[in-house]
Structures are given as C-alpha cells and as structure tokens.
Amino acid sequence: EIVAAVEAALADGPLKGRHIVVTSGPTHEPIDPVRYIANRSSGAQGTALARALAALGADVTFVTGPATVPPPDGVKVVKVQTAREMLAAVQTALPADAAVFAAAVADWRMAEDHGQKIKKDGSGAPPVLSFAENPDILATVSQMKTGRPKLVVGFAAETEKVEAHATAKRQRKGCDWIVANDVSPVTGIMGGDENAVVLITDAGADRWPRMRKSLVANRLAELIAEALAQ
C-alpha cells in the first residue's frame, strides 16, 4: 500500500498535480437501527476509475460508501454511509480539477429518525414509512457558482431508454459528461466484470463496445486527462 502511494505520488503522468474527487459504491440510508435502504453497487467501476486516475499521476480523493470491492491503493480514502455524509465529504475534499460521481447514491432517505427498531404492531398492517429526497451531489457540484471543478462527470445507471435518459440527465444536472450504462439484470453488468457504457458529452452520445470495467476506467481516465489539458 505504501509502495503504491509512493508510486502514485511520484507518477509523472498527464494528471500529475491534478486533484480529482471520485465517489464510488452504494449509500446505505438507515430505516432504524437494524434496517436500511441500499443501492446495488459493488463499487467496481468507481474503484477502477480511481486506480486509473492515480496511475496517470492524479491526486485522488476517493469518497466511498459501503462497497464490496476494497478501495484502490495510492488514493486518499474517505468512507461514508449515507448520501448526506457523501455530499459533506465531497464538499470537504474540494477544490478539485475534476469530480467524477460514480457512486450509486440513494435518491431518498427516511423522513424521520427512528432511534429504536420499528416493531410489527400485530395488525398485519405494514408501517407507513415517509421518505425525504436526498441532496443531489452531482447537481450541487455541477451548479456551483464559485470553485466548480473544471470537469464534472456523472454516472447514470438506467434500465431502459439509456441514451435518452442520460442525455436528459446531463442537461438537468448541469454536468459536463454523463457515463451511462444499462444495469438491467439481464446485462449482468451490476456486480460483473464488464461494462457497456455510453458517454454523453456536449458533442453527443458515444456508444462504447462492451469491455472490462478496468478498460472503461483507463479510457475514461485518458479522456479526463485530455479534457483537463485543454
């Protein structure tokens, strides 16, 4: 680990001297002390991307929810559980030259704080759970008035109309790029080694062939280096 950190610090790649924030993994939103809502995400793609950016010399802050794959070596790791914690960690990590939001953040959390376990009341009627919308990390950073990273990249996990949804998402959030993928269970992408992405930029949609997540990461890292060099 120390070797990797030293290598990354000494790496003389195109991203040397650049600070990049990468989020990864799911968030867990507590329902009560024993239950939570989670997004399916192994953290594999975000971890691969952080590794690829560090290999190009970047100084990476890696903000990760409870992922199943371990964080890469050679990056600064910040562990969080909830969407609100993730936003706070990102804001603490700024300023940055680029921010890549690969985490699968829960859109909603519980509206009330349940300090004790919610019990069945014996009526057979399920509890009424009230949800509140979580902060939108991608939109928040994309729309910063001052100190916005030069390049803000979002991810879109879609199960239908991937390109249309992702293109609309890029407009709505105000980010520069969207890396969209189809996470329908039939694709086997979620939890798998491969990814088939569509990169949405102001130039339109670029559909990449299906490839290993590590190759997706390398290609994205190189494009990020090119964009920051301009």
Next chain:
Amino acid sequence: EIVAAVEAALADGPLKGRHIVVTSGPTHEPIDPVRYIANRSSGAQGTALARALAALGADVTFVTGPATVPPPDGVKVVKVQTAREMLAAVQTALPADAAVFAAAVADWRMAEDHGQKIKKDGSGAPPVLSFAENPDILATVSQMKTGRPKLVVGFAAETEKVEAHATAKRQRKGCDWIVANDVSPVTGIMGGDENAVVLITDAGADRWPRMRKSLVANRLAELIAEALAQ
C-alpha cells in the same frame, strides 16, 4: 472444504444422525432493479452456530441470505435473497430434528413489483412505497401441525426491553427457545465478534455473560444436543 465435509460426516458427536436447519444472514427485499431494503446482519452468529452444530456431528442445512462472512465448511449451503425464498428453502429442507432461525429476516417487502428503476419525477416529492408483510418463518415452522421439528429456536434482535420483548416473542411465535440480544449500536454487537445473549426457554430467562460469538455458538450447540437427547 472436502476435508471439513468428510470430517463432519464422520464426526461421532452427540448430534450424529440429527438433521438441523439453520438460517443466517440478512434478507434483501428488492424495491426495484437497483434498490433494496436490507437488515443489518453479518451472518457471524448463525455461521458460528452452524459450524458448532456440524462439529458435534449434526447434518446441517444452512439457509443463508447475502451475508458478509462466508458460510462454514461441512454443511449443506442454500443461498437465498428474500424472506419468501428463505421460507421456501426451509420448507424444502424439512423434516429436521431442530430448526434454528438466526437470520435477520426483513419483516416487510415491497407490495408491488417494480420491474424498472423508480425515477424522481422532478416534483421533489418522494415516491409512495407500499409495503406488505413478509411470511413469518419462525411462526410458520413453530406452528406446524405435522412434521414440526422437535426443537425450534428463534433469535430476537432488540434495541430496548430485550428480555420482555423476547419473552413475548417466544409466546407469540410458539417456538421453544428464543436467543435474544441487544443490537443497539452502542453495544457494538452487530458486525462485532462478541455477543451478549439472553436465552428464553419455558424455564425462564438465562442471561449469559458477554462472550465471543463462537463461544455462544458452542454453548447453544451443546444445549441443543442435550435437548434432542431427551
């Protein structure tokens, strides 16, 4: 693994020839293709118990949700995701001399099946999610008219009034024993190596000192062997 399986098969302990079903881990109840509700459970206590029962010679069927600790060697492993799958796996595994339900089963699941990802509708209003009560595996098996295991043991994860809640649970479910523990975050039991349990039987409540989960498992396995020998 093969060695452990052979050792277990040859084990000449007090549970030789006994079939015991053990459930363990959390269940995951899908909200839509990318989100789910989960119970916090590493599966550590159920795994330790299955291992201890096998070491005493039992033929163990280990029905496990997506746990973070790997299943023990020397048992028959059946992997499930949801409460309904867990019940079906338990019913398939019966008959058994004893059944120990250590899994942290979700009480509720989504009432409707969402085949596509639920999207934010832009209103800022969270979706209304309807829940349905899951089948009660412990009560279902405890109250079997024919073919009920001689010994049915439930677990109770409580955050307050541990003994009172667990004693009431034993009555309500119709099981023989309840292994109750306090999973308040402050105890560090959830996800930790130790457990502090209260064993509720028809003889009353026996409060055990805090000890390693492997020791809790050994002690329970010995008591189960004694109960089945009577």
